[in-house]
Amino acid sequence: MGPWGKRSDMVVHEREPFNAEPPRAALAEQRITPVDAFYSRNHGPVPRIDPARWRLRVDGLVEHPLELGLGELRDRFEEVEAAATLQCAGNRRAGLAAVRAIPGEDPWGPCATGTARWTGARLRDVLAAAGLRPGAAHIAFSAPDVSALAEPPQPYGGSVPVGKALGAEVLLAWAMDGQPLPRAHGAPLRAVVPGWIGARSVKWLTAVTALSEPSDNYFQATSYHLLPAGTDPGRAAPGSGIPLGPIALNCDILRPDDGARLPAGPVRITGYAFAGEDRTVARVDVSLDRGRSWCQAALDEAENPWVWQHWRTTLELPPGxxxxxxxxxDSTGALMPESPAQLWNPKGYANNAWARIRVTAR
Structure with missing residues (x-):
C-alpha cells in the first residue's frame, strides 16, 4: 500500500504536496474507479481537520448567512448520490511536454482522471436556504490547504458562475463510493462540480460565498488560465488568458500499455472517453496506421452526462x-484535434489531442 492508502504502483509526481495517478491498467474497463486508484491532485499539504469542530460558512451576497456542522448539513438537506468523473486540467500534460518543455509542472499522463459515486447535498439547495441576493453571479469555494505556489502563499480556492452552481449535478459531498470521504479526497466535505476541471471541485470546504465577480483567489484569478504560447507564466497578470471551466472532449488508451510487447494477431484495445460539461461521447475511432484508416470502437452508454464512457475494440496487430x-x-459533432503541437501552452493544460501509444508485436 502506498501513501494515503493508494496503490503501491501509483505514478507519484510529487510526495509533498502529494500528486499521483494510477497506471493505465488500473482504470481499464472500470466504470467506477477504486478509491485506492483515484488520482490525487493537491496544491499544498493535506490539512488535518477535526470533524467535530468543523463548520461550513455560507455567506457573501445572501439574505440568511449559514453556519453548518456536518450533522446539520446532512439532517437539513436532501441526501443525493450521483456518479461523476473528475479530471485534472493537466491530464495528459506529458503529451504537450513532448512537444516543448513545460518547466515547473508535473508531467501528468492520461490517468489524472477517475469516476466515483458521490453522496451529499445539492449546492443549489443550500444556496436556496441562504437566499441568493440580486447581483450574486459567482459562487466561491474556500479551503484551508495553504499552497506555496501562490505568491505570497495562500489557502486554495476557486469559483464557478452561479448558473453552474445551481445545476442539480453540483454537490457538497461527504461520501465517496458509499464511504465517508477519505482525508486525502477532501474530508469532511468537498465540492463536486461535474463536467468542469477538477480544480473547481474544491476539497476540505470551509466556506461557500456568493460574489458579484469571480473569486480573486490565486487559483481562480491567475492559475488555471490557458495562456498564449509566448507568455511567461511567472509574469502573467491576474486575469490573463482564458480561465478554464468546462472540460474539453478527451479520450485515451488504457490497455495495452504504452511500450507493451505483444504477440502479433488479434489485440483487445480499450480506453476511456469523456466529453465534459453536459455533453456525451458519440463515437470513438481507433487506428493502427497513424490515422490513414479507422475502426469504430464499441462504446458504453453514458450513465449520465457527467461520467466518462469506456470503449473497446479488437484489431489485428501486425509484426513490428x-x-x-x-x-x-462528442454529441455536438465536435472531434478531438489531431496534434498536441497545435495545443501547446506554457502551463500544459487541456491536452485533448488524439491519443497515441506505441507497441511492439512479435
Missing amino acids: ETEITARAW
Whole structure:
C-alpha cells in the first residue's frame, strides 16, 4: 500500500504536496474507479481537520448567512448520490511536454482522471436556504490547504458562475463510493462540480460565498488560465488568458500499455472517453496506421452526462512496431484535434489531442 492508502504502483509526481495517478491498467474497463486508484491532485499539504469542530460558512451576497456542522448539513438537506468523473486540467500534460518543455509542472499522463459515486447535498439547495441576493453571479469555494505556489502563499480556492452552481449535478459531498470521504479526497466535505476541471471541485470546504465577480483567489484569478504560447507564466497578470471551466472532449488508451510487447494477431484495445460539461461521447475511432484508416470502437452508454464512457475494440496487430491512435467525437459533432503541437501552452493544460501509444508485436 502506498501513501494515503493508494496503490503501491501509483505514478507519484510529487510526495509533498502529494500528486499521483494510477497506471493505465488500473482504470481499464472500470466504470467506477477504486478509491485506492483515484488520482490525487493537491496544491499544498493535506490539512488535518477535526470533524467535530468543523463548520461550513455560507455567506457573501445572501439574505440568511449559514453556519453548518456536518450533522446539520446532512439532517437539513436532501441526501443525493450521483456518479461523476473528475479530471485534472493537466491530464495528459506529458503529451504537450513532448512537444516543448513545460518547466515547473508535473508531467501528468492520461490517468489524472477517475469516476466515483458521490453522496451529499445539492449546492443549489443550500444556496436556496441562504437566499441568493440580486447581483450574486459567482459562487466561491474556500479551503484551508495553504499552497506555496501562490505568491505570497495562500489557502486554495476557486469559483464557478452561479448558473453552474445551481445545476442539480453540483454537490457538497461527504461520501465517496458509499464511504465517508477519505482525508486525502477532501474530508469532511468537498465540492463536486461535474463536467468542469477538477480544480473547481474544491476539497476540505470551509466556506461557500456568493460574489458579484469571480473569486480573486490565486487559483481562480491567475492559475488555471490557458495562456498564449509566448507568455511567461511567472509574469502573467491576474486575469490573463482564458480561465478554464468546462472540460474539453478527451479520450485515451488504457490497455495495452504504452511500450507493451505483444504477440502479433488479434489485440483487445480499450480506453476511456469523456466529453465534459453536459455533453456525451458519440463515437470513438481507433487506428493502427497513424490515422490513414479507422475502426469504430464499441462504446458504453453514458450513465449520465457527467461520467466518462469506456470503449473497446479488437484489431489485428501486425509484426513490428505499431502506433495505436484513438480519437473521440462528442454529441455536438465536435472531434478531438489531431496534434498536441497545435495545443501547446506554457502551463500544459487541456491536452485533448488524439491519443497515441506505441507497441511492439512479435
